[in-house]
Amino acid sequence: MRIKKDMKLADVIQLNYMLIPVIHRFGINLGFGDKTVADVCRENEVDINFFLQLVNAYHDKDYFPKEELQTIPVKNIVNYLKMTHSSYLNDKLSEIEQKIISLQSEDTEDQKYILLIRNFFEGYKSELTEHIMHEENVVFPYVLAVEEIIKNQNFTERNREIFESFSIEKYEEGHNDVEEKLMDLKTIMIKYLTPPANSTLYHTIIQDLFKLEEDLNYHSRIEDKVLTPKVILMEKSICNLI
Amino acid sequence: MARSTILIADNSCMIRKGLRSILQNLENSEVIQLIDNKEDVCGIVHKRKPDILIINPDMLPGDCLDAKREFFNENKLSLILLSNKKNLKNDLKADGYINYMDGQNTILDMMQEILNKNNKSSFPDKNSETISSREKNILKHIALGLTNKEIADQLFISIHTVVTHRKNITQKLGIKSVSGLTVYAILHNLISMDEVK
Numbered sequence: 539m540r541i542k543k544d545m546k547l548a549d550v551i552q553l554n555y556m557l558i559p560v561i562h563r564f565g566i567n568l569g570f571g572d573k574t575v576a577d578v579c580r581e582n583e584v585d586i587n588f589f590l591q592l593v594n595a596y597h598d599k600d601y602f603p604k605e606e607l608q609t610i611p612v613k614n615i616v617n618y619l620k621m622t623h624s625s626y627l628n629d630k631l632s633e634i635e636q637k638i639i640s641l642q643s644e645d646t647e648d649q650k651y652i653l654l655i656r657n658f659f660e661g662y663k664s665e666l667t668e669h670i671m672h673e674e675n676v677v678f679p680y681v682l683a684v685e686e687i688i689k690n691q692n693f694t695e696r697n698r699e700i701f702e703s704f705s706i707e708k709y710e711e712g713h714n715d716v717e718e719k720l721m722d723l724k725t726i727m728i729k730y731l732t733p734p735a736n737s738t739l740y741h742t743i744i745q746d747l748f749k750l751e752e753d754l755n756y757h758s759r760i761e762d763k764v765l766t767p768k769v770i771l772m773e774k775s776i777c778n779l780i
Numbered sequence: 781m782a783r784s785t786i787l788i789a790d791n792s793c794m795i796r797k798g799l800r801s802i803l804q805n806l807e808n809s810e811v812i813q814l815i816d817n818k819e820d821v822c823g824i825v826h827k828r829k830p831d832i833l834i835i836n837p838d839m840l841p842g843d844c845l846d847a848k849r850e851f852f853n854e855n856k857l858s859l860i861l862l863s864n865k866k867n868l869k870n871d872l873k874a875d876g877y878i879n880y881m882d883g884q885n886t887i888l889d890m891m892q893e894i895l896n897k898n899n900k901s902s903f904p905d906k907n908s909e910t911i912s913s914r915e916k917n918i919l920k921h922i923a924l925g926l927t928n929k930e931i932a933d934q935l936f937i938s939i940h941t942v943v944t945h946r947k948n949i950t951q952k953l954g955i956k957s958v959s960g961l962t963v964y965a966i967l968h969n970l971i972s973m974d975e976v977k
Contacts, residue, residue, distance in 0.1 A: 600797075600814065650973065654963050661959050722960030729954065730967055 540601075541593050543576040543586055550575060554597050556752065563621040564589065588614050595763060596756045612685040612772075615765050616678050622757050623670045630750055631663050637743050644736050651731055655723070662719040669716050673709075680704045681765065684772050691779065701776065706769045720751050783808050784831040784895055787824065789815035789839045790862055795880070799834065799862070802884055806891055808899075815839070825857070831898060832891075834860040837872060858894050911952050916970060918945045922958060923965035924975060 541550050547570050551557055558568070564584045570577075579586040588610050594601045638659055642652045683700040687693055693701070724747050733740040786809055790796050796814040803811055809832075815824055818839050825833060860876040861868055869877055876890050911919065921931045928946070932939045950956050955964055965971050 651967065654966060654973070658959055658963055718956045719959065722955045722957045725954045726960060726963055726967075730964060 539598075541575070541590060541597060543579075543590060544574050546572055547575050547578050548572065550593065556756065557593055557596060559625065559753065560593060560596055560756075563618065563625060585610070585614060588618075591764065592618065592760065595760055599759065601763075610764075610768075612681050612765070612768065615760070615768075616682060619757070619761065619765070620674065620678070623674065626754075627667060627670065630753070631666070634743060634746050634750065635659060635663065637739060637746065641734060641736060641739055641743070644734060644739075652734065655727065655731070658719075658723055658726070662723060665719060666716055676704060677706075677709050681706070681769050684769060684776065687776055687779075688772050706766055706773060709766070717751070717754065720747065720754070723747060724751070783810050784898060785809070785828070786811045786832045786834065787813050787815060787828065787830040788862075789821055789833065789835040791816060791818075791836065791839060795836075795862070799878075799887075802887055803891065805884075805888055806895065809891075809895055830857055832858045832860060832894065834862050834878065836862050837865075837868065838863075858898060860891075860894070911949055915945055915949050915952075918942065919949055919961060919965055920970045922946065922949075923962040923971050925958075 539553065541553070547561070547566075551561075551568075564582065566578055566582050566584065573581075575589070576586055578584075579589050587606065591606055591610065635656075638652070638656050642649065642656060680700055680703075683697045687697050687701060724744065727740070727744050727747075786803065788796050788799055788811055790799075793816065796816065800811045800814065803809065812828055812830060813824060815821055818841060821835070821839055822841055858875040860878060861872060861874045862878045862880075864880040866879070868879075876894050878887055878890070917935070918931060921934065926934070928939050928942045931942050935942075949961070953961070953964060955961050962971075962976060966973055966976070
């Protein structure tokens with residue numbers, strides 16, 4: 539079902555609870571009563587068009603807002619993605635890490651195996667962090683420069699340098715590797731490890747990993763379906779400019 | 781057993797989504813993407829490397845049609861044509877055909893046949909999910925952090941053989957990354973924790 543501006547935001551969340559962290563990243567808090575999507579966006583000074591496209595892209599994996607996506611400034615998309623990144627780095631990853639650590643502090647004979655899991659998770663965490671830093675330090679400045687060039691129909695020296703140093707194609711290439719480790723961790727915990735005494739906590743960790751994976755998939759869908767096609771279009775028109 | 785991946789390319793969204801919902805009845809397979817644009821076909825096929833491509837002949841890119849065999853052999857995929865034309869079989873060669881008028885059972889039977897055929901060729905012993913002692917040995921070396929070349933040199937086998945073993949190990953265990961394989965090796969006492977760098 540397509541989410542529209544005159545729907546009640548509460549109904550939208552009932553439809554898909556995975557949208558809770560998404561609206562939170564826009565600065566929207568729960569407790570909005572019967573207000574519609576449009577009302578809540580206006581109150582929180584959120585661009586309604588962008589909001590709708592984003593939640594719809596999250597909600598329906600076949601949604602591909604071809605025409606609409608050209609109207610959204612890249613800056614808004616990048617700002618949103620940055621907020622998502624910081625929620626991964628500051629909240630989600632450390633929450634799971636904390637759970638693994640408390641699993642470790644339980645008095646069990648399986649200590650050694652928990653240590654393996656912990657090390658593995660640390661490895662995943664640093665890989666994801668590196669990936670995110672690459673986006674923030676290389677990809678985002680690049681797309682912002684591209685947008686500026688289009689806006690001014692002109693190159694500053696610095697923008698030209700950035701434009702020539704990178705292309706969105708390179709970004710598309712390295713996008714799948716990070717998910718691999720997360721999937722492996724789930725597989726190992728499900729197939730090959732006997733849960734320690736505190737199996738409830740162990741189960742929670744697995745469920746958290748599934749949710750993290752789902753959220754990351756949503757996230758990369760925004761990058762792949764909204765940001766990347768837009769930048770490809772802009773790159774083409776810049777090449778015409780030259 | 782690994783799931784077979786399927787791409788559907790047709791310019792009608794009713795056909796794409798309708799077919800996908802029919803194919804949900806198949807076991808061990810998954811429709812990974814729907815394609816609505818002729819120009820995207822080549823790129824997506826190369827990127828996603830599906831096991832099966834179900835495509836309306838109108839969506840076949842001209843340059844792919846000429847080099848059709850080469851294009852599909854290289855990607856090792858089964859080609860199924862999807863159309864409302866009756867005499868399609870005579871015009872174009874493919875592994876299977878779906879006509880818009882076919883009933884659900886006809887489609888599912890045909891798909892199942894292709895899935896069975898594919899699985900037979902790529903998994904000769906699909907009952908044995910456990911890894912062989914040869915593979916255990918390779919796994920041990922991977923877990924110790926050796927590269928394919930180093931493993932090949934140490935065991936006096938070709939790199940190609942190492943790569944094939946690695947592929948089988950990953951398929952059987954469901955673990956792709958080196959660090960994941962290392963954890964498996966430690967859990968199964970192939971190496972000790974101290975040996976890992």
